[in-house]
Amino acid sequence: MAEVKLLATWPSPFYYRVVWALKSKGIAYEFIEEDLANKSPLLLQYNPVHKKIPVLIHGGKPICESMIILEYIEEIWPKNSLLPNDPYEKAVARFWIKFADDKSPEIWRVFRSVGEEQEKAAKDSLEMLKTIEEHALGEKKFFGGDKIGMVGIAFGQLAQWLQVIEDVTGVKLLEASEFPRLQRWINNFKQVPVINENLPDYDQMFAFFKGRRQMLLASK
Amino acid sequence: MEEENKVTLHGTWRSPYAKRVELALKLKAIPFEYVEEDLNNKSPLLLKYNPVYKKVPVLVHNGKPIAESLCIIEYIDETWKNSPQLLPEDRYKRAKVRFWTSFIHQQLYETMLTAMKAAGEAQEKAIKELWEKLQVLEEGMKDIFLNGTPSIISNGSMGILEIVMCSLLGPYKLQEEVLGIKIIDPEKTPLIFSWLEAINELPLVKETAPPSEKTIALLKFVRENALKSSSA
Secondary structure (H helix, E strand, O other): OOOEEEOOOOOOOHHHHHHHHHHOOOOOOEEEEEEEEOOHHHHHHHHHHOOOOEEEEEOEEEEEOHHHHHHHHHHHHOOOOOOOOHHHHHHHHHHHHHHHHHHHHHHHHHHHHHHHHHHHHHHHHHHHHHHHHHHHHOOOOOOOOOOOOOHHHHHHHHHHHHHHHHHHHHOOOOOOOHHHHHHHHHHHHHHHHHHHOOOOHHHHHHHHHHHHHHHHOOOO | OOOOOOOEEEEEOOOHHHHHHHHHHOOOOOOOOOEOOOOOOOOOOHHOOOOOOOOEEEEEEEEEEEEHHHHHHHHHHOOOOOOOOOOOOOOHHHHHHHHHHHHHHHHHHHHHHHHHOOOHHHHHHHHHHHHHHHHHHHHHHHHHOOOOOOOOHHOOOOHHHHHHHHHHOOOHHHHHHHHHHOOOOOOOOHHHHHHHHHHHOOHHHHHHHHHHHHHHHHHHHHHHHHHHHHHH
């Protein structure tokens, strides 16, 4: 069985997407910590285009971009499937995965900015949350079903990182009363064993991102 | 049953994204009904089928809608298994194709649009960035294809990568005319140049391309509109 390595950094939400996928399928892997301030020759060799993490290395061959990695994992190890079998349901899942990737950066814009720019980012983030609340989450426990899948994993940032961003910036985005479905999903998601056992420590994350934001603001 | 296996594409000739789906359907010889949408007056059906983005393209199959061109193409490939196969069978190659599709779709196109809509220094910056990204793609082609030779040249086959390249850069000569700048230089990016030549030679691509004057008028309109609103 070819070796699986995961080149990544804590506490990147993209790293955790891959961890959740690997662990939910019981795939053993070696974690290689990358220092993004001092990128390793390994990273530059395996992801010359973007020089970013995570990178999955399977049998020596690199795969980049977290959701592309997840599709690859799903195809190589189909057990404990993360995507629906039905082609139409799969297309709908991929639609939401793309939405998650395209829109989630808005919450990070809230994290990185102040004043007017932050207000706009907050407005855009709320639009995103509203769309998820109204269109993506039905009455089922998770996106499209009773088990977690790739869509939920794609939205995983909202389950912990969003709260850190809110606490560090003081900008409240997800009011449980305004987003009952989303709040319920977050609670359910975090209770799933593979997620629960593989979430970064909240206090450590808070300290990390608080420090980061201070540095960002100081440089403005 | 009327709806059984019925395929409808909601699009507009102006949209490179809709063009992708049109190409995919025609490559697989899938019969479909085409609905030309007026984006200034969107049909109630479009709004019902794509409430999240309210955009084209939307593919409707057996009454069920799918939005987002790349999601639609993967759906087409999985549902109609006849050749050509639009994504590779080999999973590692497939991951590579998805990576480069995403690169062309997001990075190249965004930079191209910025160049199209800007002037002066901003435009120079965007064009420089575009050339840099094209260089990255040129290098990438050696990684995607054996010897950097696209399969369209070695065996005439068109897949998702060619579809996306065609939709964005197929009309590069017209884009160059409107911008007044060379985008695809056979000396700087020879692999991309010959790739696009081969793509544009395909009868299907020639048939589905709108008349040059129409495309040029559209590009000029997009550019002038953007310049007007940025200086307003």
